[in-house]
Amino acid sequence: MDAARYYGNRDLRIEDIQAPTPGPGEVLIDVGACGICGSDLSEYLHGPRYDDSLPYTMGHEFGGRVAAVGDEVDIEPGSEVGVNPLVACEACRWCDEGAYNRCENLEVIGAQRPGAYAEQVVAPAGNVLPLPDSLSPADAAVAEPFTVAYHGLLRSxxxxxxxxxxxxxxxxxxxxxxxxxxxxxxxxxxxxxxxxxxxxxxxxxxxxxxxxxxxxxxxxxxxxxxxxxxxxxxxxxxxxxxxxxxxxxxxxxxxxxxxxxxxxxxxxxxxxxxxxxxxxxSAAYETGPLAGREFGQIYEMLARDELDGDALVTSRLDLEEITSGFEALGDSESGEVKILIEP
Ligand SMILES: [Zn+2]
Ligand SMILES: [Zn+2]
Structure with missing residues (x-):
């Protein structure tokens, strides 16, 4: 499959790499859309933060269609889903207290785990969220920054x-x-x-x-x-x-x-x-066993048109065009706000 691999400062390369396979409790997703996040842009323009993990695949704001599931997963292949990209350890002090986004061992799909600037990505089943019928994978991608904002609103x-x-x-x-x-x-x-x-x-x-x-x-x-x-x-x-x-x-x-x-x-x-x-x-949003709570509320608000996700989306690009998307977002004159990559 094709993936956009980050090799370091301003260096993203489209490469044909081995497609991932879902292990027990995991879901393989055909990525429908993945938003370019400000944190990815910062890594692209000013990184790399960590040399020893290069190259890796970024992309944590995404939705898609379930391609396959591992053992012990009760999700229908073919269904469209969103994903909460924060994977909590569920074993540390904060996870014990239910504050999963404060997890000491938090991993992010698109940072420590392979991300969604790729044709396919794997996520733990608990992070894979059902979408209301009227929402698309692109809506699921835009829901991620809305959920960051929503958590901040609830913290205030x-x-x-x-x-x-x-x-x-x-x-x-x-x-x-x-x-x-x-x-x-x-x-x-x-x-x-x-x-x-x-x-x-x-x-x-x-x-x-x-x-x-x-x-x-x-x-x-x-x-x-x-x-x-x-x-x-x-x-x-x-x-x-x-x-x-x-x-x-x-x-x-x-x-x-x-x-x-x-x-x-x-x-x-x-x-x-x-x-x-x-x-x-305010740091990101709830995850772990609560992965779907704030995200689900944002999905509902988007489905009821109380929020306008499309208002933020200024461009949709193929995976091959990802470098031009990052460069445009880095240019304050470009007028871009949210660019979706559609692999
Ligand atoms: Zn983000
Ligand atoms: Zn933890």
């Missing part, structure tokens, strides 16, 4: 009627705008550097959009709210975004951080102490 104390600031208009930030709107947040203020994405944020339910390089975000938020937002979300992974997110909240406000940071950043802790603000971390 947001209540209907609360004001929310969302900083960083990548796919997860844009998904959060839709989810916050569906959850009844008002007003929603979205901050992002790219004009096309601010426009998309407005179409997705943001009441106001801000270019943080042109406008004082904090001042704008105070103008639109009663002295600051109830909650904020940092989805950019930058020092300025984190500081903006904290100071945009009112006294007692909460900042939930989903952004992926590359190193140390500086904040003034007095911004947290003086006004009794809180900061909450």
């Amino acid at each position: 104390p947001l209540q209907p009627g609360d004001s929310a600031v969302i900083i960083g208009m990548g796919p997860i930030g844009l998904a959060l705008v839709q989810l916050a709107a569906a959850a009844g947040a008002r007003p929603i203020i979205a901050s992002g550097h790219r004009e096309a994405r601010r426009e998309l944020a407005r179409e997705s339910g943001a009441d106001a959009v801000v270019d943080p390089s042109a406008t004082d975000l904090g001042a704008r938020v105070r103008e639109l709210t009663d002295g600051g937002a109830d909650v904020s979300f940092e989805v950019a992974g930058s020092e300025s975004a984190l500081n903006d997110a904290i100071t945009a909240t009112s006294a007692g406000g909460n900042t939930t951080v989903l952004g992926v940071f590359k190193g140390d950043v500086e904040i003034d802790p007095m911004h947290v102490v003086n006004h009794e603000r809180t900061i909450t971390g």
Whole structure:
């Protein structure tokens, strides 16, 4: 089968490799669609993080059709499915407590395990999720960043009627705008550097959009709210975004951080102490025996058209075109948001 193998910085090669076979408890999936994630892009542009595992196959946002199943698997071959790509050990302290996404031995399909920039991929049966009839494998791929955003929303104390600031208009930030709107947040203020994405944020339910390089975000938020937002979300992974997110909240406000940071950043802790603000971390989403819970809720919301997955998808490419997809996403002028690879 063909797979896009990552050999290191800006080096993806389509190779014909041995197709995987499903072992006991595993499912072999013909990949229908796999989204290019910001974390994959970061590995492509700035990696490799680990030299000793090269080459490997990335791709963790995917859905497809069941091709075959191993022993002890009760899933119908031929059915269309989504996949939760986080594989928890189910043996460590956090897994014992049911917080599977905090697993000390967490493995990701598309990182430690072969991923879905390939014609076929293997997943543990517990990670393979049924799709509502009206959803396609492409919807399953888009559901992954929505589920990241959804977990962040559930980690935050947001209540209907609360004001929310969302900083960083990548796919997860844009998904959060839709989810916050569906959850009844008002007003929603979205901050992002790219004009096309601010426009998309407005179409997705943001009441106001801000270019943080042109406008004082904090001042704008105070103008639109009663002295600051109830909650904020940092989805950019930058020092300025984190500081903006904290100071945009009112006294007692909460900042939930989903952004992926590359190193140390500086904040003034007095911004947290003086006004009794809180900061909450949010990492991916539930998995293990709970693999289908948050994902399933996102599938249902997509199926009921309460969320618009297609709004994020800007291109669909063949596996052979994957390098051009990564390059386009790395180019801030390209206007791309979410690119789906369809092997
Ligand atoms: Zn992702
Ligand atoms: Zn564990």
